[in-house]
Amino acid sequence: MTKAVIDLGTNTFNLLVYEKPSGAPLRVINAEERPVFLGRGGIEQGMITTEAMQRGIEVLTAFKQIAAEQGVGTVRAFGTSALRNARNTSAFTDQVMAELGIPITVIPGDEEADLILAGVRQAVPLTSKPALVMDIGGGSIEFILATEKALMWKASYELGVTRLRERIPVSDPITVAEEARIAAHLDDRLEALYAIIDRHEPHLLIGSAGSFDSLAAIIAADTSTMLPNDATSFPFSALAFDALKDRLLRMDRGQRASVPGLPEHRVDTLPYALIAIDRVLTAGGIRDLVWSRYALKEGAASLVN
Numbered sequence: 249m250t251k252a253v254i255d256l257g258t259n260t261f262n263l264l265v266y267e268k269p270s271g272a273p274l275r276v277i278n279a280e281e282r283p284v285f286l287g288r289g290g291i292e293q294g295m296i297t298t299e300a301m302q303r304g305i306e307v308l309t310a311f312k313q314i315a316a317e318q319g320v321g322t323v324r325a326f327g328t329s330a331l332r333n334a335r336n337t338s339a340f341t342d343q344v345m346a347e348l349g350i351p352i353t354v355i356p357g358d359e360e361a362d363l364i365l366a367g368v369r370q371a372v373p374l375t376s377k378p379a380l381v382m383d384i385g386g387g388s389i390e391f392i393l394a395t396e397k398a399l400m401w402k403a404s405y406e407l408g409v410t411r412l413r414e415r416i417p418v419s420d421p422i423t424v425a426e427e428a429r430i431a432a433h434l435d436d437r438l439e440a441l442y443a444i445i446d447r448h449e450p451h452l453l454i455g456s457a458g459s460f461d462s463l464a465a466i467i468a469a470d471t472s473t474m475l476p477n478d479a480t481s482f483p484f485s486a487l488a489f490d491a492l493k494d495r496l497l498r499m500d501r502g503q504r505a506s507v508p509g510l511p512e513h514r515v516d517t518l519p520y521a522l523i524a525i526d527r528v529l530t531a532g533g534i535r536d537l538v539w540s541r542y543a544l545k546e547g548a549a550s551l552v553n
Contacts, residue, residue: 258386329387357404366547465509
């Protein structure tokens, strides 16, 4: 049976049309990401603006049509940081249900982390050594420490790139002083994560979805690496990340917009993601990374009936 899941992120909505035969791997029929910027203009005030709601309705209308063309009868949708923190969430979810018949389940941060790990496990083989999963969204960042057999620790921090951008506006291009301010803001709020990293010494950082999608595409282009459309993972080194970070952070917006592999809707938020990744790598001395194409929506597909 063909099914569909939609991840309603703070910046983008993500559609997954799939089949999941019993005992078989997930078969992706269609996966699509569209910018919505649901948190724009209101995320730090705990509100979804009227304009953001309208953008969301338009994208969900298109996604429902795509799913219907693939023979999907029922669509499940999951709301994350922007929706779980907004005071007017029900105005949006009620409108979606009334107009489109799509039920939206707004999930807490720890459940979001569970679904992310369930998605990552389908894309990246974990081992007996602890690995740290990092999922950078617009509203929150999820961290999960896991091995092939166990979930060791998880946390969700309201430090997504849209929140950071509203809290700490920067120049164009960003200055070294502004970089330091963002880093200090992250360090102040990630002390518990750094303690976990220090205790368990993860050997690998697995980055899923969002900003990591763009990083993988940019690094693949820089290294003339063919990244197939059906690739579910892509390893790269901290050295490759450091070189890319240093280059991108010195660019202004117009220069970043011309970088192959970087979509327009991430041009303004990527500097914040780069700084966040750098802080985590530095805290753990982690030298190896791998991108996971699969994240929340694939995890939901594997767990939701």
